[in-house]
Amino acid sequence: MGRFHHSGQKSTSDVLSETFENLSLADRYLTQLENLFDFLCRQYERHLENVRRNFASVDAELRVWLDKCRVGPKRRSYFEAVCEVQSFDEQAFARYAAEIRKWATYYTSRSSIFEALNAFEESLNEKAALVVQSRDPARLANRACILLKEEIKRRCLEKEIASKREILKEKGNSATQQVKTSDPGYLMDMGRLTFTVEDH
Known part of the structure; x- marks a missing residue:
């Protein structure tokens, strides 16, 4: 004990x-x-x-x-x-x-609109990069030749962007109509080129 x-x-x-x-x-x-x-x-x-x-x-x-x-x-x-x-x-x-x-x-039900939007933004980004590149002072040595190539590329990009914009508008209108009838909480904001979801 x-x-x-x-x-x-x-x-x-x-x-x-x-x-x-x-x-x-x-x-x-x-x-x-x-x-x-x-x-x-x-x-x-x-x-x-x-x-x-x-x-x-x-x-x-x-x-x-x-x-x-x-x-x-x-x-x-x-x-x-x-x-x-x-x-x-x-x-x-x-x-x-x-x-x-x-x-x-x-996403899967609207994949075509997202693909069109991604393609459109890709072209816009490519054009923006071309503009920045054209302003590089280190490229002045052979500027005439470079400017010609860049101008040709810029015009091609602008045509491509215009075409993709029309495709995107068409798909956007279709998607917006679908959204209005199926789920009014979602809205395609074409002006900002982003697929956003509006508060509701």
Whole structure:
């Protein structure tokens, strides 16, 4: 009885520093509890790390579709990434899955308009790069020849842009009509050449 009382006065660090064979039954039990607690803590940390990785994966997938659909910041703010550990649950996963399905469907059902828009912007960017290039003072040495080539390329790009603009307008009008009848919350903003989602 005296030994049990004496062992009960030991600190946890004293108990854990002794060999298992030298401990009393109560001390052994305490050691086992400490080991079990440490094991469960490690298991829980591994579980949280796996959950964080899974959430990072689905969040990255969602952002890919939001980028493809050219969703603006206002609409994105309606669905913020889950950051707090307390929110890592099945309901959060379900919300992500539903949001991913929604935007994947939205993109695939309107892929032609997005492709036309991407092609149009590519030509605009190419023309802008040509303008910047033509202003480079280091190119003055052979300027006559360079200017002729750039002028030819610029005219070709302008024709290409005009053609793509008409294609984009046609597809945009069709998509806008489809949007109005199927989902009035979404709007094609042709003036800014971005596919945005208007607040509603």
